[in-house]
Structures are given as structure tokens and as C-alpha cells.
Amino acid sequence: MNNIEQDILQLVKSPLTKEKGFNLLVKTYQERLYWNIRRIVISHDDADDILQNTFVKIWRAIDRFQSNSSLYTWLYRISVNESLQHLKQQKRSIFLREEATQNILLERLESDVYFDGNEIQKKLQEAIIRLPEKQRMVFNLKYYDELKYEEISEILGTSVGALKASYHIAIKKLEDFLTNN
Amino acid sequence: MTIKNKNGFKIPEGYFDTLSNKVQDKILSEQNTSHSIFYRPSYWVAASIIAIVISGVGYFHFFENSKSNYKNNNIVLSDLEYYDFNMDDLYYAYNENSITDESIEELDAKSLEEYIVDEVNINDILIFEEQDYNNNQQ
Known part of the structure; x- marks a missing residue:
């Protein structure tokens, strides 16, 4: 675990410094998590929504995190699962094949104004x-x-x-x- | 203006400068909402209905299946325990009328399983597991 992870975990343990620690976490990992999510869901608007939801879930759970895994792999795990959950909801039916999700993503790639x-x-x-x-x-x-x-x-x-x-x-x-x- | 990623993906300029504030606003907004729902009687009504449904599925699984041959399309109770229930998700579904009294009457194990697969967020389970693991370690 690197120094910044230790600083973040130390700060979020106390209610008095939790917000400061969380802001440090957001600033440190926002870009890596954003691009990880963006590559999964393709669209910027979807990635923005999912990233915010990911951070809200992290906020709720971070003070219970006790270093059983490294912090950033835990953060990645939450962002990947949040993205996959989003894709599952977009597919609308569990009976549709994986191709349905792929077609949705290909449409997003074509239509996203933030891809050129x-x-x-x-x-x-x-x-x-x-x-x-x-x-x-x-x-x-x-x-x-x-x-x-x-x-x-x-x-x-x-x-x-x-x-x-x-x-x-x-x-x-x-x-x-x-x-x- | 936008910032371009080397793979062709772009983001709005200043996006990461404002993200932290947007996240804070969302957390504050959700905290206000989540504090109030526990005081609403409808939360407990929804929770009670869901508990009855789960009990019904459990009864069906253990008692009815013991009388007849097991069929693959029946839900397994251990699946329910594995998935765990996120009461907030179910509460919102109830309030948004995606679960109605009529639909509960018609509910069978298969549609309940589909609901869990579609709507219950795996992250809530992972966070639950993390907490459970931590408790066991202490």
C-alpha cells in the first residue's frame, strides 16, 4: 500500500476528517476510474453518471474498508461492477444475447459527441x-x-x-x- | 472545448475540476433522502410484503419440492441468501409502482429471480461481504 492510500485511509477513519480524506481519494483516483468506466460503457454521459454513483457507494463504505486488499483494486472492483450493472440494465432483458449489449455500445460509439x-x-x-x-x-x-x-x-x-x-x-x-x- | 484522449475519446474541458463538487452534492442529496425513508410507514409496508414473499418462496421450495420432483426452473433458496436483498432497491421499486399488490399476487419464483438479477446491485453485495469479512476478522 502506498503512502497516499495510507493517508486516505487514515483520514477517512475519523468523522472529523472523513470528508477531507474522501476528497483526496476522489482527486487521486477520478481519472483512472473514469477511463476504466468509459472504456466499458463508451458514452461520456453514461460514464459520468456511473463514476458519480461509484463514488457515492465508496463514500458509504470507505470507513469500513480495512486494508484486506489494496484500496485501488477495491475501487476498481466497485467501478467495474457498477459499469457491468449499468450494461445489464441497458440490455433490458436477461434473455437477450450478449450481441444486444455489443450493438448498443457500437451505436454509442457512433453517436457519442465525445468520440472523434x-x-x-x-x-x-x-x-x-x-x-x-x-x-x-x-x-x-x-x-x-x-x-x-x-x-x-x-x-x-x-x-x-x-x-x-x-x-x-x-x-x-x-x-x-x-x-x- | 474538450480534452482529447489518445484513443479518440474526449471529455468536456474542466470535467475533472468540477467532479468532486458534483459528487459531494449527490452524497448530500442521497443522505437527505435516505434519512427520511425509514420514518415513512410505506417503507415498513414494503419491507413486510417482501419478507412475506421471501417466506412464501422458501415454503414453496422446501415443502412443495419435497413432494414432487425437483424442476430446474425453480429458484434455489441459497441463491436468495447469496444475492442478499437491498431493501432500498426493493423499496424504490415498490414506490415507483413497478411492484404492485397485483404483481405480488402473480409473483412466481422465476420472475423474482429475474428481478434480483436485473435490479439488485452486485456492489451492495460486495460491500456487505467486505463488512462481513471485516467483522469476522475482528
Whole structure:
């Protein structure tokens, strides 16, 4: 655990300094959590809503956090679950296939005013969206957030071996998609 | 004006400068709401109805299934225990009329399971687990 995590946890323990500690937490992790959420839900407006909800949940629970895992993997876990819950609600029915969620995200990519990537960037995002959910999570956390497999394992609750397999399959699928499209 | 990310994603300029205040406002607003609902009689009415539904499902599972062959589309009580119930989610659903007296009468195990899967937030369970783990450690 690094110094800033220790400072935050020390501050949030006391009701007198909880708000100060929480503000430090928000400032420290807002960008990392935002981009993690944004890559999952694509749209800025959705990411903004989910990030705020994530911080509200963290505020409610932070004084009970007792360092059994590192603070930022716990924060990531909450933001990933909040994002996946959002996607599940968007899909409207649990009987719809995963493709339904992927199509919603592809529409968001097309319509979001806060995305104006070039053709290659757009194609890469399309390829990532078309990955199965678990592979997409692993790819984002490993490739963009540069987390270790052990950290991703804590966040997603999956074994390191399964994560390595998922990541390599995801890379292969992305290569195939980009080559054939 | 916007700030551009290298992957083509952009954000409104100054977004992160104002986020902390927006979060504080949301926390204050939710605290005001959550303090008041416990004093409303309808909260306890909703909680009582939900408790009756859960008991009914439990009765159905243990007693009715013991008389007949187990069928895969019945909910397993341990699933309910695993998911835990977020009373706020259920309370809001009741007040927003997505749960009505009529729908409760028609409620079966499958639709209850679908509701839990769709509406109950896994983070509330994780936070509950974290707290439970901490309590056990002490």
C-alpha cells in the first residue's frame, strides 16, 4: 500500500476528517476510474453518471474498508461492477444475447459527441466492443490500465491462469478482426 | 472545448475540476433522502410484503419440492441468501409502482429471480461481504 492510500485511509477513519480524506481519494483516483468506466460503457454521459454513483457507494463504505486488499483494486472492483450493472440494465432483458449489449455500445460509439477517433481508432474500439464481456474487461485492465494479473484477479474474482488465457484469446481475436476488416 | 484522449475519446474541458463538487452534492442529496425513508410507514409496508414473499418462496421450495420432483426452473433458496436483498432497491421499486399488490399476487419464483438479477446491485453485495469479512476478522 502506498503512502497516499495510507493517508486516505487514515483520514477517512475519523468523522472529523472523513470528508477531507474522501476528497483526496476522489482527486487521486477520478481519472483512472473514469477511463476504466468509459472504456466499458463508451458514452461520456453514461460514464459520468456511473463514476458519480461509484463514488457515492465508496463514500458509504470507505470507513469500513480495512486494508484486506489494496484500496485501488477495491475501487476498481466497485467501478467495474457498477459499469457491468449499468450494461445489464441497458440490455433490458436477461434473455437477450450478449450481441444486444455489443450493438448498443457500437451505436454509442457512433453517436457519442465525445468520440472523434480516426478510422483506425474507431475500428480498434469496435473490435474491443465485439469481444465477450470477460475478455473485454481483462483486455482493458491489462492493456490500457497496465494492471498486473494478480490485481486483475482481485478485481474480477477470476484466477490468474484463466485471466492469462482470456487476455491471449482477446489479443488473437483483435488481430483477426483488424486483419479481416 | 474538450480534452482529447489518445484513443479518440474526449471529455468536456474542466470535467475533472468540477467532479468532486458534483459528487459531494449527490452524497448530500442521497443522505437527505435516505434519512427520511425509514420514518415513512410505506417503507415498513414494503419491507413486510417482501419478507412475506421471501417466506412464501422458501415454503414453496422446501415443502412443495419435497413432494414432487425437483424442476430446474425453480429458484434455489441459497441463491436468495447469496444475492442478499437491498431493501432500498426493493423499496424504490415498490414506490415507483413497478411492484404492485397485483404483481405480488402473480409473483412466481422465476420472475423474482429475474428481478434480483436485473435490479439488485452486485456492489451492495460486495460491500456487505467486505463488512462481513471485516467483522469476522475482528
